[in-house]
Each structure stands twice: as structure tokens, then as C-alpha cells.
Amino acid sequence: MTTDHQSPLPDASRPEARDRIYRSPSGIAGGALLLFIVGWLGVDALVSGHGRTPWLALAGLILAVPVVSAFTLRPAVYANDDRLRVRNPLRVIKLPWGQVASLRSHYSNEVVDTSGTKYQLWAVPVSLRARKKATRQPLRGTGGEGRLSSLGRPSSFGRGAAADAPARPETDRIMQELRETAESRATADTAQGEVTVRWAYEVIGPALAGAVLLAILLVTG
Incomplete structure (x- = not known):
């Protein structure tokens, strides 16, 4: 490993600092549960449904999965x-x-x-x-006593x-x-x-497509 000194890199080529990531554990857990329920019901309707039911289930999945993911798993x-x-x-x-x-x-x-x-x-x-x-x-x-110090703060003794x-x-x-x-x-x-x-067009696009397909199916039904 060399130790020769060089001028600092310009800002454009300076590597970005490492991120600290904050997320909501309860949101992730709730989102995973909702996606499991939606997926279970949707796939069951796709496989065992008759007539227009599989198409309605498909449209519902296309709409629901990105929306649920966006509001539960995505935030960070x-x-x-x-x-x-x-x-x-x-x-x-x-x-x-x-x-x-x-x-x-x-x-x-x-x-x-x-x-x-x-x-x-x-x-x-x-x-x-x-x-x-x-x-x-x-x-x-x-222990429920709530003893206070002379300054009115909880005693630290x-x-x-x-x-x-x-x-x-x-x-x-x-x-x-x-x-x-x-x-x-x-x-x-x-x-x-x-x-x-x-x-977030990666969320808006699929959700909008699912909403449009679902609306068409409901109107033409």
C-alpha cells in the first residue's frame, strides 16, 4: 500500500458517505402481513375463479400490491x-x-x-x-413513590x-x-x-395500470 500524498479528489468524484438507514419495523411487519393476505386471496381467485373473477383478481393484485408496498415497506x-x-x-x-x-x-x-x-x-x-x-x-x-430532589426532579440517589x-x-x-x-x-x-x-413512478405506474384495468372490467361487466 502506497503512502504518497495526493491532492484531494474533486467533489464530483468523491465517494458518497455511507448512509444510516431508518425504517419502521411495525410498518414492515404490517406490510408483509397485508401482502401475504392479498397474495393468498388473489392467487386463489386466479387459480380457482370462474368467468371474470380471475381478471378482476389480476387487476386487484396489480393495484393493491404496489399501493400496500408503497405505504408499508417502501418508506425509509x-x-x-x-x-x-x-x-x-x-x-x-x-x-x-x-x-x-x-x-x-x-x-x-x-x-x-x-x-x-x-x-x-x-x-x-x-x-x-x-x-x-x-x-x-x-x-x-x-416503586410508585416518585421521590423528588430539592430541585423538583426525580432523585438520582x-x-x-x-x-x-x-x-x-x-x-x-x-x-x-x-x-x-x-x-x-x-x-x-x-x-x-x-x-x-x-x-415514484415505479409505484404510480403499476398502481395506475391496475386501477384502469379494474375500472374497465367493472364498467364493461
Whole structure:
């Protein structure tokens, strides 16, 4: 291996940083179950159906499979040192960190660019139930006593110190991690550029074809 020093590669030829990938396990599990049910019913209708039933089943499968996949299996968030890439059901948004104004959490998690446009993070859903559970955990950790320090915070003295610390919901932890990356990389030279939005024609095309075929079959029936 040589150790001679060379000038840095230009930005165009610089390899892209490795992504951190965030997805929803519950969404993936639910999508897999739905696809299994849809596939089972659809294939059964194709094989054992009579008359127009196989055609209706085929149209339904062409429509249902991409739609179910888009809203359950497809959503993902990819983050590296240069940009945030949001893969939502019908769009893919690329935001260099220099274009990210904020990452907000309320009833949904979303990223806001410098122009004020908001994009929802489908792959990082908000769980209000997990938040409520996290806020109740400190009291359970103290055996229901909820002992407070002189500053009004849960006491961290003794064996209950670790239990007193609230466990943050996973999606809140992810959002905090993304905020920290956005803050630290906002002014980096490699994190500048324009926001790009691409429609997911690989999802829209098959779904539209299935919808058209299904409509024709229903109208001509």
C-alpha cells in the first residue's frame, strides 16, 4: 500500500458517505402481513375463479400490491454527512444538510427546508403511546413513590438512579440524532446544494395500470 500524498479528489468524484438507514419495523411487519393476505386471496381467485373473477383478481393484485408496498415497506430515511434522503410512499426527497431548516416532531415527524416546504418522514412515525409510556417510567422505577430532589426532579440517589432516567421513544431518539447531524453539517462544503424531489413512478405506474384495468372490467361487466 502506497503512502504518497495526493491532492484531494474533486467533489464530483468523491465517494458518497455511507448512509444510516431508518425504517419502521411495525410498518414492515404490517406490510408483509397485508401482502401475504392479498397474495393468498388473489392467487386463489386466479387459480380457482370462474368467468371474470380471475381478471378482476389480476387487476386487484396489480393495484393493491404496489399501493400496500408503497405505504408499508417502501418508506425509509437515509442520512449521511452530506444529505438527508427521504423515501416516502410516492416521492423521494433529497435535502443537503445546508438546505434543512428544522426537523420537527408533533403528531408527525417532518423536515422543513429553508424555503419553508415541509416533508413528512413516513419511515419515522410518531408514537404518542410510547411517549406517554416514557413519561410514566420514572415513577414506576421508584416503586410508585416518585421521590423528588430539592430541585423538583426525580432523585438520582441510590439504586433507582438508572430506573429514574426516562427511556426515550425510538422515533424521538432518531429525530434528535438527525437534528444533531443537521446542526453539525449545515455549513460543510459537501452538504450544500439544491433540494430535489422525484415522483415514484415505479409505484404510480403499476398502481395506475391496475386501477384502469379494474375500472374497465367493472364498467364493461
